[in-house]
Amino acid sequence: MLLCLTGCKKQDEFLDAKSQEGDIVLTTLSDFQAVLDYTPTMNTNYITLGQTGADNFYFPDVNYTSLQPYERNSVLWLKEIFPAGTNDIAYTSPYLVIRNSNIVLEGLEKITRTADNMARYDSVEGHARFARAFMFFELVNTFGKQYNEATAASDPGIPLRTFSDINILAGRAPVKNVYDFVINELKLVADRMPLNIQYMRPTKLSAYALLARVYLQKGDYVNAGRCCDSVLQYKTQLLNFNDSSLVSLSNTYRFPTYKSHPEILFYAEGLLTLVGAPSTSYAYCFADTVLYKSYAADDLRKTYFYNLLGANQAKFQGSYTGNSRIFAGLALNEVYFIRAECRARLHNIAGCLSDVNTLLKNRYRTGTYVGYETTDEEAALRFVLDERRKELPNTGQLRWEDLKRLNTEPKFAKVLTRIYNGVTYTLQPQSPRYVFPFAPKIIEQEGLQQNER
Template sequence: MLTIVQKYFSISILFLIVILNSCNKQNEWLEEKRLKNEVILKSLQDFQALLDNTDVMNNNYPTIGLIATDNLYIANASLSGISATERNSYIFAKDVYAGSTPSDYSYQKISYANIVLEGLQNIEIDPSIETNYNNIKGQALFFRALSYYASAQLFCKPFVTATATSDLGIVLRQSSDPNIVYQRATIQATYDQIISDLSTSIELLPVQQLYTTRPSQTSAKALLSKVYLSMGDYSKSFVYANEVLNTYNTLLDYNSNLVSTTSTFRFPAFTTNASTANPEIIFYAAGIGYDASIFAFGVQFVDSLLYQSYENNDRRKLVLYKNNGGVQVKYAGSYTGTFFNFWGIATNEMYLIRAECYARQGNASLAMNDLNSLLKKRYNTGTFTDLTAANSNDALSKVLKERRKELPFTGQIRWEDLRRLNQDSQFSVTINHIYNNVTYSLSPNDKKYVFPIPDREIQLSGVEQNDR
């Protein structure tokens, strides 16, 4: 795809990319004294090319939360060899970054989106370009909303209706001007902005795009379903998951030749060739390589209880994991087809969201229908027997169990689920990690479910730090 995009790059775009690629973190971006008149973006092709910079817009989404979950453990002898940020995240330290600024706290994607949104205001719309104009604007709004959402899962408390208007959310940068300093919005304002951006993008985007790296109307609805799920608004989450699946509901059969049980990477790498691409992917994105580096070098392993929860006929046990015959099992099942974890959205997640919403609405039968539709594609051909539920609460428990097994290292989903499910004592858990024979615990609703804002950002903008 990049070769297609590159032909549209003007000298001015190249100049912009050079500047922005040097600013991987927000503090670097804020310090960059870029003059507006030094960058000239004139055409819709320019703006599309900026959004098609997949190195920025589709990669390096936050994954630090994964390290603090119960889906993995890091070998004790290896903890001293990983970065301070990774180690401190694993043991739930108060000071996570040890003076550094993690890539997880970055506003670069938001800055790109704001540049596009501001530039589009200077283009006169006529019928010949309106569709393309709307498409580009919708993409920019989606990317901004996705970045806001990703940050909200780390740097502010989980959404709780009773306190959302008083709890601090994230910084909502609405301008590309690095000289404007923003303070933190409330959690309510944070989610209102995410929902507003996505709702507008749904009206502007086409149902499908040429590439899954470009957000579509379907992917915007899917993200909105995820947002409402994280807020505990299951009725609205259902509406959008249902609309997605009514538009696109293809599942990948894990018995097909697109799936391997022996290769280094079990799923096909990203491609624009539909015949060899993973058909479940609605929107493609990848995360920061914390998990890539420690999985690749044999430092991080899958929690044994999680691994043992798969039945022998469940192909996910073979496809998602590598077991060399010992107790240490490594994850190999990213939908990126690489070591980097998949941060996009796929139909398997939509089935699980709709199933959960059905269960929470009291409809156990439809919840199990969705869950069984997914699981039939995961077991050895002809070996799966439909699951049943005694009631809606039983259905909910089964759906959440399979959600963890289906999406163990997709995005930061397990981290996000722990944050929201801890508010219900039925599903809350205490996480224990061991380092040097000391057990470090993260209890439900602990303050450490919110990561600190990097010190450098506090110094630059004066925003209020999280209490950890």
């Protein structure tokens, strides 16, 4: 049943799949929960396409030939990314999650919510709405422009598919509509979901954490901060990098699995690519040298996030998945940094520094960290942003999303540069190439307006 609901064995065949729910009878809350608990679809292959265009890594010239064509094109910010006839798994995989969520939500309409089944009903419904909202948010930040209040109502976003029938086409909803939909959905989820952490399933805390990420990307620092408060009033335990029972070089991927990791709020794995993958088999991509050198000698993130294979060749090794996949879920370290940034932007310097210093005490060798102090608001904000980059170098596509939002502020805007075969490639702040194009096959099958590059 679950394999049928995922559409096809290959993720990139979503658009060719035939609607099969008519051949499957789903009637109970347990049936619908089983759909959502199919982790190979619902908790894997989250979007990491933006990571290929970010500035946290570099490729030696000789390694570019190892990349898939779309990866190489994206790494160099070329106009065309996807070769003709190919689909984009960063687009099709999220829409499989969305379709499964829609199947569940349509099925729940046929079940009466009662006093006896209320908690279970709300948990299933919230799970479906959360998964769908998560995918819509990541999709709009990949294939849509950075949120701008002045233009968001007219900037084309992504298809806002709220129905399961894949034979019905949906045009591109404006960026504002997508954000409004995601925010309203997550508010509903946060209101109804339980508190207890379930890792593979969303809860009240993961809903607030994702809502904080959405508000931050939108530039709504008041609401982003409040959502962080809603998480941190219930859970504050950070992973101490000095705890050798959990963090160890003897572990190939350095960190414990999700069940033993105190910071994880919602577990998801990113799409596996050669760019930044922690797999020991993929020694093609290395940490940006400036980024790597920015870690202090006693900063254990330098030890556990990276494996120094040679001169200027620091391979990302430490993923919060504890395996060869990139962590693309939600964790407390991100929540701390969101709240710290919001506090800095809202003139609460003491609160901002308290959040970052609290986290960094758990990252440095015991007794070596000296808390950062300043009374200058811009210095505090720069401190937060620098440490955020060092803390979350390979979480989903956060760095790409950070570049998009920070490029709207001249003092934080950054020109990205790569050199390949003696040719210099650049990506200017707010360039249209910060918006990925749709693959030609998707344009052909869905009739979408292509993004300008």
